[in-house]
Amino acid sequence: MGYTHYYQVKNWDSPVWQAIWPHLIQDALLIIEASDVFLTGPAKSTDIITSPITSVDEGILFNGVGIYGHDTFHFCREDQNQRQFMKTEEKPYDLPVACILLRASILCPQGIKVRSDGKWDGLLWKAIRNLHETLWPEDCLQCPWQNYDEDDFWENQQPRESIGLLAQRSTTKSGATRINEKEQQSTQQDPSKSREDSKSFFASRAGYTITAAQLKPIIGWLRDCEERPDHNRCIANPLRWHNLPASAFDSLTFTREASSSPLKGAPLPY
Incomplete structure (x- = not known):
């Protein structure tokens, strides 16, 4: 099975x-x-x-x-x-x-x-x-x-x-x-x-890359966030993981635009 x-x-x-x-x-x-x-x-x-x-x-x-x-x-x-x-x-x-x-x-x-x-x-x-x-x-x-x-x-x-x-x-x-x-x-x-x-x-993890995913929702989320200098939509969301140890997110990778300081502490785009 x-x-x-x-x-x-x-x-x-x-x-x-x-x-x-x-x-x-x-x-x-x-x-x-x-x-x-x-x-x-x-x-x-x-x-x-x-x-x-x-x-x-x-x-x-x-x-x-x-x-x-x-x-x-x-x-x-x-x-x-x-x-x-x-x-x-x-x-x-x-x-x-x-x-x-x-x-x-x-x-x-x-x-x-x-x-x-x-x-x-x-x-x-x-x-x-x-x-x-x-x-x-x-x-x-x-x-x-x-x-x-x-x-x-x-x-x-x-x-x-x-x-x-x-x-x-x-x-x-x-x-x-x-x-x-x-x-x-x-x-x-x-x-x-x-x-x-x-x-x-x-x-089981060989070849596990983002190429298998449909990234349009994530790209849209990042683009919308990038175009809003005040990041109101991000800030309005509840902060759920900002107190976690940094080691928990070592493997996370963001684009240069998405890793700007106003996004810190915002929920991940799932």
């Missing part, structure tokens, strides 16, 4: 889940902005970019752009009734998808189950954990699926399309860790594991 994450909200109407849902929506927006991945919301064709959806009512909805997308991530009550797994094929948008699922398990561990085909100590999940730790350094991260076996994960509510998928995969359990000496020891004990993870991780 391909690289997949599995998740199950136990009860959408429970007071504890309803309490954290608005917070998860806001945190998902921050994750999307900080992940530095080309994303799109719903669109009539694959060559059009729209804004990802993060709404208490509509849920969380986005995909990768062009050939860098796969299954659309739609995390909401309605979609949960139809599908409880998310196949990303290790494409770049896997980073915000998995980080949002991880964030949900941190905010409400008793309200959601999360599993992954990935390894908690593998390169993909290290990148996910690094992103989470950059945004919420005070949280102590634990592997969400360390206490779940394949047989009891779905509790007799396994979706039709995923029957047998978990049984076909073996995911090594790992304890609650950060990126520390334990992970280094694991890599030293099995160097082939690191090489295998590295090959898969970087192969």
